[in-house]
Amino acid sequence: MTGSIEAQVLQPYKYGFVTDIEADVIPPGLNEDVIRVISQKKGEPPWMLEWRLRAYRQWLKMTEPHWSNVTYGPIDYQAISYYAAPKAKPRLDSLEQVDPKLIETFEKLGIPLEERKRLAGVAVDAVFDSVSVATTFRETLAKSGVIFCAISEAIREYPDLVREYLGSVVPHNDNFFAALNSAVFTDGSFAYIPKGVRCPLELSTYFRINASSTGQFERTLIVAEEGSYVSYLEGCSAPVRDENQLHAAVVELVALDNAQIKYSTIQNWYPGDEAGRGGIYNFVTKRGKCLGRNSKISWTQVETGSAITWKYPGCILQGDNSVGEFYSVAVTNNRQQADTGTKMIHLGKNTRSTIVSKGISAGRGQNTYRGLVKIMKGAEHARNYSQCDSMLIGDKCGAHTFPYIDVRNSSAIMEHEASTSKIGEDQIFYCKQRGLSNEDAVNMIVNGFCKEVFKELPMEFAVEAQRLLGISLEGSVG
């Protein structure tokens, strides 16, 4: 019985193919010369190289963190290749120049790059290993002044903007993995929304790891000027491999007065097999800064992939009346481990944060919610609402919750709710006794459990998320 429930939640990994493409790969190993080569390949200005080297030197003095509730063998940072790019050099302004194999790859992943097939209403930046291969709808966006391009391009084309904000939310020495990323990041997306502009399209980046023995270190920076709005989506996948591959990304968001950023992730990196062989180590630092008054940053994540997930998308609520939100669904099956949650740092007056976390554990999966809510001295009348729900499927998995609350201003109002439930025979039987199939019953129960998070996702992604969990769309009446 539980076997069939588990089979329902674990869909076979559909994105495990490898694209056979000649790649330009830097041999494994990390030293200052490797960083110089990366910087040179990207045609970066000297200040960027200096910044990378500073991060690298800091990183050398740091130690890998092991406080999280996950276990894995030592990572040999010298055995990783820090740069891999398809050889046919892509020209970003013309899709005809892109290797057809790459276009085909993204098409297989459901991300068409060709003009006639493009997703309506979504501009896509496609990142393959260490480079961005195409960005769609650039002209449409340019008309409203929105910049959306690969970060390597932004460093060359918009150095002042990048220099002002890069590292302003996640400093180059923030933590071990962020420092490593700062030293070796290869590509990622850059988005800039000018004052008063509501971005006319959903922006999205699709990350694909293809080459073996490589790490992916992307860096994303989004800046929303006064009164602007942007919704950004991020998706990812990787081939099935026996080895563990490291993915250490950094995402920085900056929202100025009255600006709003909505950031959604569907993380579907290869999770490893049933015995826990292979899979991506997803060690990611994501943080947003509500710099301006009345600004708002919303994180929504659906984490179904990766062997190990270590990420805490957070918000620094600096501007008065600013709002931070975190909505998360994390699924661990087989031997997957996830230690994920958020950090809400309240600095400004009347700042508000909402945390809704849904953890689903199946197989021998271990799922940990770890969250910090910190109310600083000057944050008068700050409010936080946290809700952490865990669902267990089977009896060999685990759910853990570590909420940290640090309040330094007595006017704060904090609410915390937590629950753990087990998807059981009785619930399934109840649905079946009303005529629903086993599949529909499980879908319904899991979907209902995640509903509060799914409703925060943009429509295209909500469907994708439900499909990923083996969930049929809940077309709720009324």
Next chain:
Amino acid sequence: MRGSGKPERESALLEIENLHASVEGREILRGIDLRVNVGEVHAVMGPNGSGKSTLAQVIGGHPAYAVTAGSVLYQGKDLLAMKPEERAREGVFLAFQYPVAIRGITNAYFLRSALNAVRKARGQEELGPVEFMDALEDKLKVIGWDDSYLNRPVNDGFSGGEKKRNEILQLAVLEPKLAILDETDSGLDIDALKTVAHTVDKLRRPESATVLVTHYYRILTHITPDFVHVLSGGRIVKSGTKELALELEEKGYDWLREEAAVG
């Protein structure tokens, strides 16, 4: 023991013979014989632990119960060979003693999914949200609910009485051939009991049958059973008509146990 005086096979909806069932290795049902014909109302009564709920769950197909001997025919077909969802689609409905909650799924969506699963099996067209709401209007009236209950998650935060009433709403919507009500009367106050019982009575159709599993006589004052069976120690120890239920109300169950022990 046959529960009916009408032997003609055409009208038999449910035929249980020598049914033995156990849970976690413990035998609960020890040879049940029961025949239910269309148009009939049967009451299955008995003390706590006599196997009443087990009988209901076994007919519904709960996977925790293992049938170790005997047979159950439903409309002449082997019921035990059918999956729970197949039984439901064929018209077997179990009103649960403890209905479970499903968070995040509205009552309306759940009801429509269930109805469409049943309709599909019957070769009827599935109903869209709008058609479904139209079809639902009368059913809501029958149980005296407004549509605010439809947008609430299934049984989530419902009171005991509301949950029971929700079971009856499902009964009304799905229109089963065989309705088994497992202690639907327990935990209801007098007014709620009256409403629920009258609704069940109103929902009776000539081509369907109802089995009321109950501990108490009081629901039978609202729905008159054609037959009353007393379950004790996993067997039906006595069958009769409404008068038997009255006798039980006066004397309790102990005298039957003694009688069964002697006999």
